[in-house]
Amino acid sequence: MISYVIVLVYVLYMVFKSYRSSKAKKQIGTVTLVGYSDYKKIFITLLNLFFLPFIVTLDNNGKYGVLFLLILLSAVLDRAYIGDRGIKLHDEYIPKEDILHYYMVEGKVNQFDIFVRGKLDVVNITVNKRKLKRPLEEMLAEWKSIG
Numbered sequence: 607m608i609s610y611v612i613v614l615v616y617v618l619y620m621v622f623k624s625y626r627s628s629k630a631k632k633q634i635g636t637v638t639l640v641g642y643s644d645y646k647k648i649f650i651t652l653l654n655l656f657f658l659p660f661i662v663t664l665d666n667n668g669k670y671g672v673l674f675l676l677i678l679l680s681a682v683l684d685r686a687y688i689g690d691r692g693i694k695l696h697d698e699y700i701p702k703e704d705i706l707h708y709y710m711v712e713g714k715v716n717q718f719d720i721f722v723r724g725k726l727d728v729v730n731i732t733v734n735k736r737k738l739k740r741p742l743e744e745m746l747a748e749w750k751s752i753g
Contacts, residue, residue, distance in 0.1 A: 609660045613672060616657045620679045626697035627683055633699040634689030638749055639742075641716075641733035643686035646696040650680055686731050688749065693720070695729060708750065710743055718746060 631637075654676060661669050661676075687694040692701040704723040711717040716735045719728045733742060 609663050612660045613657065613664065616653070616660075617672060617675065620676055623697050624679045624682055627685075627694070630694040630697055630699035631687050633691065634687055634694050635691040637687050637689050639688040639733050639745065640737065641686045641688075641731050642684050643695050643729060643731045645686070645729045647684060650683060650696075654680060688731075690749075702750075705750070708746055710746075716742060718742065 657676075661672050664672070683696050685694075690702075692699055693705065694700075700722055706721040706723055708718050708720040711719060711730070714732075716738065717730065717732045719730050721728060738745070
């Protein structure tokens, strides 16, 4: 019985994080680029690993649905959206003014790092190469010069 309560609390937490993620996506305005980020990825991965035994020990077939839901919500949280007003990372909205600098990762045509005001670590963002219509450097230069 305690496993059901723990799993329910965790699922509600992940749904709440996904709700915050969708709110942050709405704040960025028109989406310019879509990609994935490593921002807070280790935190979600550790949470999933911690709660996995509780999910697996559930004794009905609903555990497969819960596993699928958590994998789906984790994928939604990993997405990074770059819009005309800022960036959505994980479940946070970062205004364009708080992005101090960005630079391309050496040897990669679809990866760049950004420095964010108030954050110690650099945030790495990878964009799908097939979705790029122009070179990423050109798109980023145009995006940052607008703000």
